[in-house]
Amino acid sequence: MNGGIATEDTSNFYVRSHQAFKRYEKGADLILCAIWSTKIDSILSVGFSANHLGIKNWVLDREKAARAITQLENLKIAVLGGDVFEIEGGKIYQTYDSWCCDQKDDENEQNFTKRSILEAKEYILNYPKGKVGFAIVPKT
Known part of the structure; x- marks a missing residue:
C-alpha cells in the first residue's frame, strides 16, 4: 500500500479508510463512505x-471499548447500545447478547448522553469475563 491511501495492481485498487479496506474496480468512481461519521469511525475502527x-x-x-466510550463522552455523543461478540483466534462470533439505552420523553439531550455513557460503561465493565468484544452503536 502506497502511504496507506491507495494502491493499484493490474485490474483493481484498494482504499483504506479507518482500517477498513474497500475494493473498487479500476475506473470506478472513488467514494469513501463513513459508517457513522469520520470522527466516530476513527474512534471505533x-x-x-x-x-x-x-x-x-x-x-x-473490553479495554478498547471502554476507551472508545470515554472518547465518545468527550465528544458529547450518546451511546444507543451495543452487541457482544466472542473473540477467538482473531475471529469474532456473535453471542446475541446486547444492551440498549433509549432517551426518555422528559430527558434532555445532555442528560441522556450522560446516562447512556454511564450505562454503556457499566455494561461493558460488568459483562462476564472472557474473550469478548463489543460493537458500540453511537447516536448520530
Whole structure:
C-alpha cells in the first residue's frame, strides 16, 4: 500500500479508510463512505471489522471499548447500545447478547448522553469475563 491511501495492481485498487479496506474496480468512481461519521469511525475502527457478518461496525475488546466510550463522552455523543461478540483466534462470533439505552420523553439531550455513557460503561465493565468484544452503536 502506497502511504496507506491507495494502491493499484493490474485490474483493481484498494482504499483504506479507518482500517477498513474497500475494493473498487479500476475506473470506478472513488467514494469513501463513513459508517457513522469520520470522527466516530476513527474512534471505533481500532477494533475488528464485523463486515463479514453483515454488520457495518467494529468489535472492540473490553479495554478498547471502554476507551472508545470515554472518547465518545468527550465528544458529547450518546451511546444507543451495543452487541457482544466472542473473540477467538482473531475471529469474532456473535453471542446475541446486547444492551440498549433509549432517551426518555422528559430527558434532555445532555442528560441522556450522560446516562447512556454511564450505562454503556457499566455494561461493558460488568459483562462476564472472557474473550469478548463489543460493537458500540453511537447516536448520530
